[in-house]
Amino acid sequence: MSTTQNTRATATSSATTDPVSGKVPLTAEQLQAFGEEMDAIRQAVLADLGEADAAYIRKVVKYQRGLEVAGRALFYVPPAWPLAVAALSLSKILDNMEIGHNVMHGQYDWMGDPGLNSRMFDWDTACPGEQWKYSHNYIHHTFTNILGKDRDIGYGILRMDEDQPWRPYYLGNPAYAFALMMLFEWGVALHDLEVENIVAGKRKLADNKPLYPRLLRKIRRQALKDYVLFPALTGPLFPLTFAGNAVANVVRNIWAFNIIFCGHFPAGVETFSEEECLDGVDDKGEPVETRGHWYYRQVLGSANISGGPLFHIMSGNLSHQIEHHLFPDLPARRYPEVAQQVQEICERYGLSYNTGPLHKQVGSVFKKICRLALPGRGAKAAEPVAAQERIAA
């Protein structure tokens, strides 16, 4: 199950009528009401989970396995090489996004099927699922867009926010981003070693030791399968199959990178400081974030990509990043249907709901990567909001 939404349930807001903090345009009461409306959507979907959701994910799995087997088989027919690469790329994209990412969020744990259980599933990529679940489900989804907490802001490599202080190192921002895109699978796998924190002296090299065995085992298995065994099985076609598998992995890398970067980095997406998230107090009087603010942060800290049904499936429904962040443990196929309600609620509360077609969101992210390579800040307000629809004024 997702670990994102606990401990806040009991938090009550400290202020009642004043706007909660400089950034939040809502009063504490409005924020609470907003949170309750989100809770209601979540409860309605939870109560309705059933056979249709199970049939859907099983169908996606069937397509993924079919594409994978077809891809591997087509490498025996040299003229079909592009088809083989296409099938294998699609298989890896489905496996990682609509199946892997979502299953490992615990979205289908209620089915009780070991093959679709977050505790058992592992995906067709270099990063061990076990390790990813900690950094993604816990760190990223709990501390979404909190600077200094959410290690997905720039992944410790890039400058993706004005509030990250500029260093000459960041002149290479576009180059690093390009490298990360091509090697995304490896970036994700090595993400948890927190190299940037080791360089900064915040983490000891020894802290990584427990991670190595699992990581190395997974990398070895992935490499053995894609770069030794399957190419070897095609005999004299070894180089072609080897190249085809590599291309499929890179195609998946490029696609996943672009979808994921559009989730939190387009212009207009907000980041938060730790202090401004503490808008309530718990039973013991300690400052905590209220559930309403947590929901608020998820909406403001995420961006959607508009598109057709097939596009949403291929993006693992991360094109509904806002809904995913609000309800990370609901089956992703439900995001399109709740999106309308979420959008309507945001409109009523005057919260911006950031969405746009893929090319606009990618363009916006690309611009940000380039702009933040250079020093200076304050560009945030001046940034043209081309890539987003401001629903509320």
Add this chain to the structure above:
Amino acid sequence: MSIAGTILRSRAVAALTSPHGVDRYLEQINPMWAATEVRARVLDVRRETGGEHPVATITLQPTGTWRGHRAGQYVQVGVDLPGSRRTTRCFTISSAASLPGESIQLTVRAQGEKRPGQSVSRWLVERAQVGDIVHLSQAEGDFVLEESPATPTNNHLLFLTGGSGITPAMSILRTLLRDGYDGRAGRRVTFLHFARSAEDQIFATELAEIAAADNDVDVVLRHGSVFSEFELRRLVPSYAATDTWACGPAPMLDLVREAYADSPSLRTELFNVASVVPSGAAEGDVAFARSGKQAANTGTTLLEQAEALGLRPTSGCRMGICFSCTATKSSGTVRNVLTGEESSLPDEEVRVCVSAPVGDCVVDL
């Protein structure tokens, strides 16, 4: 299957199908193909008794991965209940010992509320259709016949069973008669069973036939009465020194254990431990750290308390055998409701379905 099985279970195939494993591909083609997992196709469903809690015998054809079972063992059965919730419960195999790949029978009493298909037992008894697929574990349990049925001995064997507890004893008895010489058990066997009423008597016809035949087996059926040491002593005066298999509900087993004191001849198996009556006053609070839920300890198992708070932790057999509900208890003391054993180690792995908190307790759920 053996050559194919050897190939499918090879390290090479595992490497090629990593990280999902070969069974995740085979099941897409045919649910009866498997390399390590066990599934089964329903071959037949036969009603044994009717009423509020009907009993049926379900014949299953397992996949080639089934390693067979010893008489008296049970198997975990997982079915997709309505709403696509796969639920797993344990059932004793009632048919005689099986070899790898052979079909088996389960004799199941429909438990729980009368909503068709809302519990595994109700689904098996009332919903299962020929051709349906269920998920199995390998056979488990050590409430088994240790003797070879093919070798006649002069060991007297005694079976004391109540209600659905008849099934493992039935499997043992059938094995003795099937594998013994000339349809005889080859040793003296006393089969004492307690049923609520004649209508609730499972295997009535077969037991009558066994009782009538010249096969060394004494069948004694009691309807409506409860186990008493007095009656047992009259039937088998030296019962405490006789190899005994007792299986039935907890109150009956308590009486049996009392009668046998500490005799090593007694083997017992408990039925229906799902709902445990709390012993003594429950104290303290139970906290589920991951979900942030907390409540006063009600004295029932951690699993039941978690579910009462709206959590849905992974669980399986609900009787402490499948380990799928294992969770980390970070602090506090828990009592194993099966053995009464208490443990207070920090960060201990516990099976929440059979662990009841004693005082304050924190569990990572």
